[in-house]
Amino acid sequence: MRGSKLLGMLVLILGALGCRQDSAERLVILPKDHPLEFALTYFPEYPRNLVGSGTVFTVEGGIRQYLSPWPPRLLDRIECLVDGQVVRTLQPTDLWQKFPFNTPYIQPFPDRWTYYFQCDVDRFGVPGRGKKVVVRVWQKGSAVPMEGEVEYHYDDADLSQKALEFIRGPMTGDVPGNPDRRTRRLSDTTVYVKNEIPGMQLPIERALNQYMSKWTGLRFIFTDREDVRPLLIYRNGPGFGARGVEWNPNNIYETWKWILELGSRTTHNPDDLYGEMVVICHETGHAIGLPHTGCDGVFMDAGSASGSDCGRLRLHPYQQMAVKMVYSKPPGYSWR
Template sequence: MKKGRFVGWLWGFGVVLAAGACRRENLTMPMIPARPPRFEIRYPLNYPANLVGDGTILSIEGALEGAVPVQRPEDVVDRFELIIDGRRVGIFAPSQVVDEAFCTELGLVGCKGWPLLIDVREFGAPGRGKRLVLRAWKGSLMTEVALEFHYDNADLQQKALEFIRTRMVGTNPEKWNPEYRTHRMSDVTIYYKNEIPYYRDLIRRTLEDFVSKWTGLRFIETDREDVRPLIIYPHNGICCGATPKGENPANPYEITLALLSVDKGRLPPKLQLDDLAIIAHETGHAIGLPHTECVNGDHDFMADRCPYSKASGLHLHPYQQMAVKMVYSKPPGYSWR
């Protein structure tokens, strides 16, 4: 073999060996270990927001730490498990807690981000200082976070009664309502007429699925003129409002007709997430709910002048839910003194 060929052969053999070494090195390089999903509970954190009772819903809101908008929820977490009293009471796929379908279906603007929301309806045995554990799984990796809550019917009813006496009867009940009487619609089934065609799907979903869930009241759309205690209509003005327009002559605390108005300037093409909150908020007034304070991180839809960022994150506290149940279990004008 000639010297030049021999040198070339050695050079080529060395390249092959080097390439093989690189491949073997790549095969044996340690992989970056996968991390369990990191989940943070943001609501509820304090009493009485974490106080529950029979027939109420506790809405848990949280966030996946480190998630970026381009990721899909299923890329970060496989499932969520809810544990109470050492027993699993719920298992949820990411699609069940990352609710973007509502926004997509209605074409709403402002639904970006990952609102992680789980509604808890089962609380185990009554007791105070109970522990709710939420586990987030990705494969065999798991992270868990805990939330303290109180399952106390008597305490919840007392908080609801305080809310009724201080809020639902008026801001100064001793001055103009010494008997602490409450206004309410005629029935737990509320018929409504919608005079904003473009808002039809949004209003239907907001009332029939959303407000109904948190109040226990039933909403049915109708065109009949003899049964329509709630009329939703457009107007020229600032934002919106709910105004009682009809009362039972025999009982001035019974609302037989309420007008819910939405500013025409908010009509297409400006339909946004805030409109859902507005319709829920004004409907709350129509059924007798008052304003509450705007607290950062709390999406109580009766909060006054509060920015809303998540569609299904809007809720009523369990004591507000119980207050509606109590008021609508009694006749209009019942005295809560």
């Protein structure tokens, strides 16, 4: 017993070390003497950086400045470019305030005054491999931007293949007692939402309408009614969790009603909006049929609900495509 516990701990520690080293090697800080510093975090690699038509590729980064309590005031704008064209422009107000994750794994700078940005790219130019999203950070009064880049592959056929592997593997194949690899999903792509935690309305609304919908193509409608289906009910609980409580008696793969427990917090904490939305997306992800992913830079990391540094407000494009494929087929469809 003790031996297996020790082994388990060792595996955990090695896993954590592996993660940290992975990102530390990819740290880019350009240039060092610039008043405002900038870094891209957690560079995606294949197949995480594989994109296709109708998907969203999220590039994350951070800025900081040692002496300034509010670095975004030094910032003019951040631009993301594809094939030399600006596809997204961020304003200082688009930056995230600090949030309580503080490990080298995701922090470009181990410093409390770090502010994050997410650049959503959904236009990828001409299909091809080895393409780049160039990120330009323009400081106020500076004629030369700081620059970083992330490689991506734009290949619709490859994306569909990876999505299919994700469905056949983590989504259905790794589930015990599912030899036919049938997918469990909500009964419709229009999903009703009843929120029983009024103080958490803002993060729930934003997580669903601004994030989940763009990744999955599902539409979320808030309601006070309980006689509509499919229905997700968000409420407080002793912990975090997603529980399917009603399904089609003639097709157990078609779920109708879920209870999603978001811990004991009754009011939204502005300093932790990012973390709150990761948790909300995670539990919602269970309801729509997503599996845990491990430490993979998306919100379905198993530790997301407990504030793991792995859980990010992001869903990789091949996983987005997997959800869309699942919802293009009826519940219980066999992917064998």
